Amino acid sequence: MIQTVKQACRFNSVIQDYRMSQAIENLADLINDAGDGREFFARNFVTHGMEQLFREGLLRLSGKSDQAVFELNQAMGGGKTHMMIAFGLLARHPHLRAEVLPAELNSRIDFSPARIAAFNGRNNPDHYLWGEIASQLGEAEAIKPYWVNGPRAVDQRQWKAIIGDRPALILLDELPPYLDNASTQVFGQGTLATMVVYSLSNLMSAALELRNCCIVVANLSGSYKAQTRVLGEAIANLQQETRRQAMTLTPVQLAGHEIYEILKKRLIDALPNEQVIADLADEYAQQVRKAEDSGYIIAASLEQIAEQVRETYPFHPSFKHLVALFKENEGFRQTRGLMQFTARLLKSVAGRTTDDVFLIGAQHLDLNDDQVKDEIERIAPTLMPALTRDIADHGNASAELIDAELSGDAAQQVMTLLLASSLSRAVGGRIGLSESEIIEYLAAPQRKPDEFLQTLQRLREQAWYLHREEQRFFVKETENLSRQIERNAKEAPQPKIDQALINRLTGFLQPERRNAWQDVQVLPKLDELKLTGPRTLIVIKPDGKVPPSELQNFFDYQQEKNNLLVLTGQDSHLADAVEDRLRELYAIEQIHKRLKPGDTLYEEARDRMEEAEDRFNKALSAAYNRLYFPASDPVDDRDVLAAVTIDNGLKLGKGDQSAETQIEALLASPRANYKLATDLTGNFNEYFAMAEEYLWPSGKDNRRTPWKDVVSRAKSHPVWPWMPGSSGMDTLKAEALKQGRWRLGEDGYVEKGPFPKDKTTVNISVVGVHSETGETLLNLTPRHAGDSPVVYWATKPEASDRNRLV
Structure with a gap:
């Protein structure tokens, strides 16, 4: 049965409160060391770079190598000082060599304890750099003339005399700060820095001629920002001299397995036997194979996967890939920084309430732990809002809420893993993981790929800072487009949304032919609406706030009852959907306005705006699907608002697909009792008769009436069908006069027939x-x-x- 990490390993207690300062070493430790170095090597892993330095450097001190100068090349916190101390301990303590070195190499080392001079450029001794080196080599009197009455550069001959033929190891660390200070001290035609560079160049040249002398220099490039021109020239000159004579070594290969070995040595006290690791490696390989067979990923062979796990245990093989993404961040101290980062990770695993970690990966970081959160802030401070909002906020973050709903931790694992993959701050640095990489990195015993894919989809909908670009998911300090839309939609003022709906509905319903209506009033306050002008289409939100009874009351109290048409709906849920879609569309329109062509989100915002427009139109079409028009109740002749449903939704296009065309056709159909007269030509006599019946005063003697009263009654009597357009009644009158059916008096009165025959x-x-x-x-x-x-x-x-x- 496979074992969890907590069952199989014992973590060093230092992980509970690890501080990066604990790993900072100083060359003074070597000079003042009272021990024999065994404790140092017991807690340190010998890297390939160390092996190279031990071999070539110790052979040089034995007089058996021509390589005298070594440059250690790595960024801040990369193990340079640590490597110097390790080399110095072997040079000083012969008994350590048999315990640390290969037997073949140890047999060739035949010098007794070497003299050691270790200089740290953050110190500023009164006898200058050369006085300090000579004093540590036991030649204080010999160097005194070169500093006691002011600085004097040391030439090659004097260095050879001071160092002599006995084995001597000279370690130079942190030189840029010393050169910086020296460049401010003017002597003669130059500065102290000029003398330092000259003296060090001569020192290296002298070392080449002294068969038992070895010099180790920490790299000078990129390690000191505040360079003046003088300092820059000094460093460049010294660097050129160093590179000309030195072998360059890298203390720690962060991309390989060495970093894992260092982490294990420093942070883990006990590991399981090889069989336990092999069993777990085989199980992991099987889990990855299952994911591949299901089509989720394309993975390496089972043997390769198992071998990777055996090399990196108890860490997941992905850990080194994720670390490689952010180790080049400006200010990140590579080995020391990674040591602290890993200590926080181990602390997170140790503190998990569920013992379910078989291989330690970045997904196991407890981002609710203050130390862990501080670590992320140190590496990528701009991602802290994303961490709190989307990943970890003591149960309130998006991932935590999803996990609570699904009773798991898949969402937090996905987001924490993606956060770790997004920590790079380097310009053009690679960030993020593909979907298949997410599945591969999270594959584990007792877990299924589906749970991670399911939560990834949920996170895409709910997380604010999760982005996707070129098939890679990553966490970014800016809100993603969906979340910007969500936030802006939620925060959009209601008056703005109401006005946006008014504007859009007005645009869709603005009449061109003007047959059925001539004016549009969208979402008006009914108690303020006056129907004394042209025929008006009134649009009322179908949200239940204007029930039919209230609409009927409004209708009953109108004088011109036959002068309005109402467009609304019958489903409040559909009305809510219209507002939701409109808020979404409004939000993305505002975002798109702020973007310019070429901006990262410009094209996505444009596409999303088109999609949102389509969703809004569909919601609007479905919600506003009922017309109310004035009619006479066939039972009791009451004036009522008759309803007719717009089948298949309201059309929102142009021309034949416009809402006006659709509504006109519906009003002119039997379903609306031919409320709209679209063709007067073939039906003049019918409409003449209706007008004479409904629009003239009752009584056989009331044959003459003012035309304005006829028009007023046409607007007031729902039984009267609508003549097309605002001039429909005038067209009817003109034809009746032409046919002699009506007569128009000089006083503006219209008289209807039949008239008595005139005398011949x-x-x-x-x-x-x-x-x-x-x-x-x-x-x-x-x-x-x-x-x-x-x-x-x-x-x-x-x-x-x-x-x-x-």
């Missing part, structure tokens, strides 16, 4: 009189005699059809 008459006018005969020429104009009038004439006062025909 003939208008007679004299055209002329013949002067000689006295005959008179007449012009006869028949009136009211039909299309083919007939006129008879006689010389007597009365004429009849028996008289002569004109």
Whole structure:
């Protein structure tokens, strides 16, 4: 049966309150060391870089190597001082060599304790750097002339005389601070820094000619920011001299297995036997294979996976990959910083209430622990809002809420892992993990890939700082677009949303043909609405706040009852969906306005805006699907608002797909009792008759009425169908007058027929009189005699059809 880490290992108690300062070492420790070095090597792992320095350096001190100068090349906190101390202990204590060195190498080392001079550039001795080195080598008097009356540079001949033929190890650490201070002290035509560089160059040249002398220098590049021009020149000159003569060594290879060995030595007191590790490695390989067989990942061979686990145990193989992402962060002390980071990780594992960790990975960091949280802040302070909001806030973060709902810890593991993969602050640095990498890194006994994928999807919907770019998920200090939309949508003022809905509905419903309505009032206050102008379409939010009874009351108290049309809905849930979608659309529109082409989120915001627009339109179409129009109750002739449903939702397009076209067609159909008269040409007589019945005063003698009263009654009587457009009534009147059905008086009154027949008459006018005969020429104009009038004439006062025909 496989064992958990807590069952199989024993952690060093230092993890409970590890401080980076505990790992900071000083070369003075070597000079003042009273012990024999056994304790030092018992808690330290010998890296490949150390092995190289031990071999070449000790052979040099034995007079058996031509390599005299070594440069240790690594960033801050990378183990340079530590490596110098290790080398110095072996040079000083011959008894340690057999315990630390390979037998073959130890057999070739034949010098007794070497003299050692260790200089730390953060010290500023009165006898200067060269006086300090010579004094530690036991040559204080020999060097005295070079400092007692002021600094004098030491040439190569003098160095050879001071060092002599006995084995001598010179360790130089933290030189840039010393050079910085020296560059401010002017002597003659130069500075003290000039003398320091000259003296050190001569020291290295002298060492090449002294077969038992070895010099180790910590790298000079990139380790000191506050460089003046003088300091920069001094460092460059010294660096050039060093590189010309030195072998460059790297104390710790952070990308390989060495860092794991160092962590184990320092932080773990006891590890299980090889069989326990092998069993666990095989189980992990099987878990990864299952994930691969299910199509979640493409992994290495079982043998490779098992071998990686055996090398890195009790750490997960992914740990070194994640560390490599942020180890180059500015200010991160590589070995010491990683030691503290790992101590926090082990403390998190030790403190877990559930004993379920088989391999230690970054996902096991307890981000609710103050020390762990401080560690993340030290590495990537800008990610702290993301940590608190999305990952760990004592049960209130997004991942914690998801885990509480699902009774697990998958969401926190996913987000913590992604946080660790996002700690790099280097420009252009790689951050984040792909979905398959997430599954591979989290694969473990008793866990299934599905639970991590499920929570990843939930996190994409709820986490504010989880981003995805080029198939990689990562945590970023800026809110992701979804969360910006969510926050802005929630915080959008209600008046802004109401006005946005008014604007959009007004745009969709603004009439072009104006047949059914001429004005639009969206979401008006009913008690302030006056229906005294053109026919108005009123839009009321279908949210239950305006029930049919209240709408009916509003209708009952209107004088011009036949002058309105109501668009609303019947489902308050659909109305809520409209507001939700509108808030989303409003939020993303505001975000998109702030972005410029080329911005990271510009195209995504544009696409999201199109999607949000489509979702809003669909919600709007589904919610606003009912019309109320004025009608007469067929049972008791009451004036009512009749309802008709818009099938398949309200259309929001243009032309034939517009809401106006759709509503006009519905109002002109039998379903709306032909409320809208779209074609007057073939139905004039029908509408003449209806007008004479409903729009004239009752009573047989009330044949004349002001036209304005006819128009007013048309707006007031729901039984009257709507004439098309604002001039529909005028069109009807013009045709009736043309046909003689109605007559318009000079006083503006319109009289309806039928009218009594007019008396037939003939208008007679004299055209002329013949002067000689006295005959008179007449012009006869028949009136009211039909299309083919007939006129008879006689010389007597009365004429009849028996008289002569004109």
